[in-house]
Amino acid sequence: MSKGLADILKDYLPKDKTFDILHLQNSPVEVRPIVTVEAQDNTDNDLSDVTIKILHFFSLAYNKKFVFGMEIHVYIILKKAENISNIDYSTADRLLFVSKADTNGYCDVKFSAKQITKGLIRYLFSINPSHYLKKVIPLERKYPKSNLHKLITKETKLDDALHILAERCNESSTTKEMRYQSTLSEPYYNSYKTPSDITSKLCLFTRPADQYLFAESSKNPKKHTLSGAGLLKWWLSIIDELLCELFMEDSIGKLRIPGEEPLTIRRYLKTTKFKNWMVGDIFGGTANSLAIFSIPLFSDDPKSRFLHELVEENRVLTTNLSTFWMELQERQEFKLSETVSVIGISGHTIIPNFLNVTNKDTMITLSKKEYKYIKNYITGEEYNSEEGALESYENVTNYLAYKFNTELLSVIGGMTPRVKTQRVVETQPVVSILQPRKKAKT
Ligand SMILES: CC(C)(COP(=O)(O)OP(=O)(O)OC[C@H]1O[C@@H](n2cnc3c(N)ncnc32)[C@H](O)[C@@H]1OP(=O)(O)O)[C@@H](O)C(=O)NCCC(=O)NCCS
Known part of the structure; x- marks a missing residue:
């Protein structure tokens, strides 16, 4: 029997502690390409790639309080080989874009946000891609x-x-x-055959903030946040471990820090274990290529906001990649913040058995509206006190019970705490002629 979400996550949660997890997914929907396609004469639209977008939202709860959240957008890009005339797509990319990750500091036991983040990404890479391709909402519905x-x-x-x-x-x-x-059913949904050759990619922008998903949680003095450099190292270590454990040797990892020299960037890469880390990004193109035809447009992403700005300023067809990265770090939203970076990986995974998603693991909403509605029970709350974490839990569990007669997935952790090896400092008696030896009292 293939593993499920709970089987994967238990290895990333503290031993014998029971957590609950909400996993929301919207219905897969066809979207326009994430990278703007250069207009070419005689383009046959029917031959172009198909991009499918799926939203995943995870929130971890302990002791009836939501304590951690992460949103990841998955893109399946079906690609047609140029000389193949049949309708099947020969290759595909599965691209994970980490949109937001956040904690609120209200967890009553110590858990590792790093480990749970790693576990959730591992889970997403383990999902059988056919899960996303059976029933896809098309760009336009052709009603008879x-x-x-x-x-x-x-x-x-x-x-x-x-x-x-x-x-x-x-x-x-x-x-x-x-x-x-x-x-x-047909013709309102599309379905696609799963290509045998799938390249797995992950991409994210590391940018620290006081809070992303749990509003006002920065007011909790127990919340632990990382600095820009700390967050970059945190993500680098998660992604490096995933590369070592899940990806084939010829896969690549890339790091770009807008405005930083390659020498400085390489310093961050010194601690990585995977051998194929390089300075740069996974988006392709050369320094002189136009940014608009290489940089993907993700929702709520600083790179995309900058591209939109270039369109408004009428500079999008003159800005090359080198100027794009240089100007990006000059933008107001980065001026006040610390180190930001773009991390990307690309390659083939070595996961032996893809897992099939079950209703127990995942709550698949019929519409994006419903997805946002449930997510809003968590993100719409205020977390300046513990009440927020308790209330969001209460609201979500009540809603799931009342509307779907279901409950959160329960996971009992199985990870034994990492023992930090402490250097034993041997205390030697200090011998000095300047220390007068006291006469023993009799
Ligand atoms: C990014 C974030 C989720 C990471 O959470 P975290 O609790 O710092 O992460 P971890 O549990 O993996 O802990 C990281 C390190 O901090 C330590 N730590 C955690 N909580 C701590 C605390 N209260 N006091 C001191 N150290 C703490 C851990 O022991 C760990 O140390 P180690 O690497 O030596 O083992 C958190 O910083 C956060 O919510 N930031 C605000 C939102 C944000 O910037 N998100 C980034 C999106 S790209």
Whole structure:
């Protein structure tokens, strides 16, 4: 039997401690390419790559309090070989973009945010990619003309809407499930065959902040935050371990620190164990390439904000990659902050058995709205006191029980604490002629 989320995470949580985990995922949805495609004459749109985006949100709870959160966007990019005319995609990229990670300091036991982060990324790389490809919401839905009059839109008059609703209720023989399938299956969803050759990638922007997901949590004096350089080293060590444990030897790791000399960047890479770490990024292009055709556009990402700004300033078709990185560090949002960096890895994983996602592990929401709604129970709370962590837990568990008759996934940790080897300092008696020996009292 393949492993599930709990089996993977237990190795990253403290021994014998019971945690709960919320794992939300939205339905896979086709999106426009994340890297702007250079317009070419005679481009046949049907032959272009397909990009599918999936949102994952994890929140870890202990003692009925949410204490850690992380959001990762997964992109599956199906690529068609140039000379292949059939409809199958020959290769694909699975790209994980770490959007946010945060703690709030209200955990009653010591757990390692580093370990849980590593465990969650390992889990995402272990998911069978076919999980994302079976039922994909297309960019545009092609509703058959015969059914169009049965749809209720903003333009539908009240009388007509009631009529349509009554008609739907009268479809007496169809069970709820059948109706769901008959209305929502083909042609409303796309499905794709899983390509055999999948390159796994991970990319993130390290930028410290007081808080990302748990508003006001910086007011908790027990919350531990890292400096810019500390955060960079923290992520580097997580990703380096993942490269060593999950990736083939010819995979690559890249680090870029906008505004820093390669020599300085290499200093950060000195401690890594994986051999293929280099200065740079995984986005491709040369110093003279236009940034817009190399840099991916992720949501809520400083690089993307800068690209949008270049569009507004009418400079996007003249800014090359070298200028892009140089100007990025000059931006206001970086001026006040400390070291920021872009880390990326790319290669083939050595995971022997991909795992199949189950309802127990993952709550797959039907719409992005529902995903945001549940996530908002956590991110919409204020964490200046412990109340926030308790209340968000209470609200999420109540909602899951009431709406879906389900509960959070429980995980009992199995990781024995790392014993820090302490240097034994031998205390030698200090012998000095300047110390007068006291006469023993009799
Ligand atoms: C990034 C973040 C989630 C990491 O959490 P963390 O608790 O610092 O991470 P870890 O549990 O892995 O601990 C890292 C180190 O700090 C130490 N540490 C943790 N809590 C501590 C505390 N209260 N006091 C002193 N040291 C502490 C750990 O022992 C560990 O040390 P080690 O590396 O020698 O083992 C946290 O700093 C945070 O929430 N930052 C704010 C949001 C942010 O900047 N996110 C980054 C997104 S890119």
